[in-house]
Amino acid sequence: MLIIGNGRLLTRDERNTYHENGAVCCDGGVIVEIGKTAALKQMYPEAEFLDAGGGVIMPGLINAHSHIYSALSRGLSIKGYNPVNFYEVLDGMWWAIDRRLTLAGTRCSASQTYIDSIKNGVTTLYDHHAGYGAIEGSLFEIADVARAMHYRTCLCYEVSDRDGKEKRDAAIRENAEFIKHAKAQNSDMIKAMFGLHAAFTLSDETLELCFKHKPADIGFHIHVAEGMNDVYDSLDRYAKRTVNRLHDMGILGKRTIAGHCIHLSPGEMELLKATDTMVVNNPESNMGNAVGCSPVLQLMDRQILVGLGTDAYTHDMLESLKVALLIQRHNAMMPNVGWREVMQMLFYNNAKIGARAFTTPLGVLAPGAAADIAVFDYKPFTPFGADNADGHILFGFSGKGCVHTVIDGKIAMKDRTILCCDEEEINAKTLETAKKLWGSLNG
Numbered sequence: 017m018l019i020i021g022n023g024r025l026l027t028r029d030e031r032n033t034y035h036e037n038g039a040v041c042c043d044g045g046v047i048v049e050i051g052k053t054a055a056l057k058q059m060y061p062e063a064e065f066l067d068a069g070g071g072v073i074m075p076g077l078i079n080a081h082s083h084i085y086s087a088l089s090r091g092l093s094i095k096g097y098n099p100v101n102f103y104e105v106l107d108g109m110w111w112a113i114d115r116r117l118t119l120a121g122t123r124c125s126a127s128q129t130y131i132d133s134i135k136n137g138v139t140t141l142y143d144h145h146a147g148y149g150a151i152e153g154s155l156f157e158i159a160d161v162a163r164a165m166h167y168r169t170c171l172c173y174e175v176s177d178r179d180g181k182e183k184r185d186a187a188i189r190e191n192a193e194f195i196k197h198a199k200a201q202n203s204d205m206i207k208a209m210f211g212l213h214a215a216f217t218l219s220d221e222t223l224e225l226c227f228k229h230k231p232a233d234i235g236f237h238i239h240v241a242e243g244m245n246d247v248y249d250s251l252d253r254y255a256k257r258t259v260n261r262l263h264d265m266g267i268l269g270k271r272t273i274a275g276h277c278i279h280l281s282p283g284e285m286e287l288l289k290a291t292d293t294m295v296v297n298n299p300e301s302n303m304g305n306a307v308g309c310s311p312v313l314q315l316m317d318r319q320i321l322v323g324l325g326t327d328a329y330t331h332d333m334l335e336s337l338k339v340a341l342l343i344q345r346h347n348a349m350m351p352n353v354g355w356r357e358v359m360q361m362l363f364y365n366n367a368k369i370g371a372r373a374f375t376t377p378l379g380v381l382a383p384g385a386a387a388d389i390a391v392f393d394y395k396p397f398t399p400f401g402a403d404n405a406d407g408h409i410l411f412g413f414s415g416k417g418c419v420h421t422v423i424d425g426k427i428a429m430k431d432r433t434i435l436c437c438d439e440e441e442i443n444a445k446t447l448e449t450a451k452k453l454w455g456s457l458n459g
């Protein structure tokens with residue numbers, strides 16, 4: 017049993033309750049009680065106590081879209097890489113990296129992504145992996161890391177035609193095998209989806225094959241209309257827009273995540289709504305790639321479930337939250353839009369997205385919910401409560417303010433020290449692996 021107490025506790029459930037000097041008690045991976053610190057300590061005197069030191073106790077954050085394969089790119093420059101469009105970003109950087117990823121490289125990338133997520137109070141990560149240098153076993157390698165670190169994650173492999181049929185088939189097999197494995201494990205720590213890169217690198221034949229190999233209760237995870245090339249390709253080759261084509265191929269549905277969704281027509285938005293497909297916005301990555309601004313406000317007006325991810329641009333969901341608001345206001349040239357929507361995306365919609373893959377409720381502090389908890393070092397100097405906590409979070413918090421992270425009732429980070437693995441040893445291995453990868457990219 018573990019009590020995390022002596023903090024300002026925000027439940028972030030539908031009632032959004034605030035407990036001054038609050039505490040949360042967990043047992044066996046779930047929350048059993050929420051209340052005042054003194055009362056919980058009295059109720060469970062035998063429980064281990066983790067002191068929040070007056071900071072803010074919140075549910076652990078969920079990142080609904082990321083890419084483990086990109087972890088070794090930090091600080092990298094590739095000779096001659098000077099992209100002038102989105103396709104050149106993919107081909108010149110991300111595909112160049114993932115074609116050279118070994119299983120050891122994937123392993124290091126997974127470790128670093130999970131460590132950085134824990135440091136930012138992110139306790140669940142949806143990953144969309146590609147490693148065309150070593151496909152077979154790559155999701156198992158990532159799951160092995162997640163299991164060893166006791167990290168909660170939902171994995172899939174990006175199927176694509178870009179490297180030929182043999183590799184496409186291996187990618188389909190990797191999804192199918194991993195889905196079987198995740199189902200057999202029946203654990204609420206590791207889940208699987210069926211990954212697809214993006215419509216413009218997937219023929220109808222490939223989409224049909226993927227559909228055939230996917231169990232009905234598993235969703236797809238795919239990039240949708242991220243760049244204009246995805247729209248033009250669909251119009252040129254299939255005489256229909258991207259979402260229409262995906263709908264016709266059976267890819268949409270309530271368990272499917274459509275990442276990005278930037279260049280959408282009103283008709284495509286209606287299709288996403290009619291199929292109850294989830295959308296995940298990745299604002300920083302979209303700005304970095306200069307691909308445009310997702311019509312998040314219009315999607316949410318239509319009651320489409322829009323969540324927040326990072327696309328691995330950062331692992332800091334609070335930074336992503338800020339940028340999500342800024343891009344919407346900047347794009348609309350209206351300083352009064354987006355606030356309600358971005359808070360909804362990170363705190364409520366990501367929890368709803370979590371509920372479509374995981375069994376235990378995520379993203380809230382409530383009895384019966386997963387014991388995934390983040391404590392932020394934050395001392396307010398203006399009034400603080402449930403009614404204005406969003407303003408404090410938006411302007412006063414950052415991911416690196418996280419001091420303790422608890423996942424499934426286990427302390428993954430305490431006083432900013434990672435406990436769930438040997439960070440220095442992993443860093444040393446990653447450094448050697450990154451040097452080799454960089455050498456081959458610039459050799």
Ligand SMILES: [Zn+2]
Pocket residue numbers: 081082083144239275327
């Ligand atoms: Zn992505």
